[in-house]
Amino acid sequence: RPRAVTVGEGLAVLVAQPGPLEDSPAFERGAGGAEANVATVLTQLGIETAWISRVGDDGFGRYLVRHLADRGVDISAVAVDSNRPTAVYVKERGNGSGVPGDMAAGASRMLYYRTGSAASALSPADLGTATGLLDGCELIHFTGITTALSESATALTETLIGRPRADRLISFDLNYRPALWDRREVNAADVLARHVRGSDVVFLGSDEAEAVFGTGDPDRLRALFPQPRHLVIKNDAHSVTGFLGAVRVEVPALELTVTERIGAGDAFAGGYLGALLQGRAHEQLLRFGHLCAAAALTGIGDVAELPPLALLESLAEAGPSDWA
Numbered sequence: 001r002p003r004a005v006t007v008g009e010g011l012a013v014l015v016a017q018p019g020p021l022e023d024s025p026a027f028e029r030g031a032g033g034a035e036a037n038v039a040t041v042l043t044q045l046g047i048e049t050a051w052i053s054r055v056g057d058d059g060f061g062r063y064l065v066r067h068l069a070d071r072g073v074d075i076s077a078v079a080v081d082s083n084r085p086t087a088v089y090v091k092e093r094g095n096g097s098g099v100p101g102d103m104a105a106g107a108s109r110m111l112y113y114r115t116g117s118a119a120s121a122l123s124p125a126d127l128g129t130a131t132g133l134l135d136g137c138e139l140i141h142f143t144g145i146t147t148a149l150s151e152s153a154t155a156l157t158e159t160l161i162g163r164p165r166a167d168r169l170i171s172f173d174l175n176y177r178p179a180l181w182d183r184r185e186v187n188a189a190d191v192l193a194r195h196v197r198g199s200d201v202v203f204l205g206s207d208e209a210e211a212v213f214g215t216g217d218p219d220r221l222r223a224l225f226p227q228p229r230h231l232v233i234k235n236d237a238h239s240v241t242g243f244l245g246a247v248r249v250e251v252p253a254l255e256l257t258v259t260e261r262i263g264a265g266d267a268f269a270g271g272y273l274g275a276l277l278q279g280r281a282h283e284q285l286l287r288f289g290h291l292c293a294a295a296a297l298t299g300i301g302d303v304a305e306l307p308p309l310a311l312l313e314s315l316a317e318a319g320p321s322d323w324a
């Protein structure tokens with residue numbers, strides 16, 4: 001029986017070759033979707049995890065389900081929707097050539113093809129079919145992307161934060177995606193603030209928190225959001241500040257050569273949550289987060305392929321001063 005359940009949209013990723021998109025002759029296929037990425041980090045850490053989602057009855061949907069199943073994720077609550085396609089996004093990458101249309105080397109941009117996707121039809125009804133998974137688990141994780149997908153998806157995430165909790169934790173990563181909210185008629189900041197306040201573990205990037213809530217400062221964010229027991233603020237690429245109740249810890253990030261950033265936040269969340277379910281101490285949660293994020297930062301895909309658990313454990317034990 002899964003200990004953790006994540007809920008959200010999976011996307012097939014087409015990674016372009018570096019340079020202007022119009023010049024890319026080929027694309028590397030990958031898997032994405034914040035909650036799917038977190039699920040695969042959790043299973044790699046040895047935590048039984050299920051993913052609740054909807055995919056289209058198409059090759060991309062079958063690929064995503066297979067990708068997750070191959071990594072040990074329980075996909076029994078993934079619905080196949082024959083009327084809507086699986087979402088796709090193209091990852092455009094910079095080559096730093098200076099030619100018009102090219103971005104800086106290492107930079108990337110996401111182009112979404114997801115309007116009307118299978119997962120945009122996620123609704124509270126999808127929780128009904130997954131009752132067994134949800135009732136028995138210790139942690140439910142989703143992000144502001146799931147909330148942003150559609151009205152019915154917002155209804156689903158509001159149902160999750162409103163459900164009786166027992167000992168179950170709700171984990172929420174802000175993952176602010178203006179492209180999705182621009183299509184909605186609701187106020188993103190109001191909806192997202194409700195989710196932050198209604199969750200037990202919350203991840204915020206300082207830049208996105210600044211954009212949505214007007215501040216990226218960890219102490220001001222804690223004052224604004226005293227409710228979640230765990231509040232984790234990622235200060236750009238430099239460090240992460242973690243509040244656990246009134247305790248505040250700051251852990252610097254690893255110094256490494258970044259290949260591509262997309263997916264690093266999900267890997268951080270997966271590392272933190274996995275360590276939390278393993279009963280580790282507060283600072284260790286942040287260290288596990290950083291170490292898992294490093295695995296995503298050093299590849300072009302969104303998915304973190306982690307080193308063996310024993311290595312992560314000894315690095316987390318050693319701490320940042322030994323990470324260089």
Ligand code: KDG
Pocket residue numbers: 009011031032033034035037089110145177262263264265266302
């Ligand atoms: O965090 C990485 C995700 O952004 C990526 O995998 C795609 O879920 C995705 C999204 O909607 O942006």
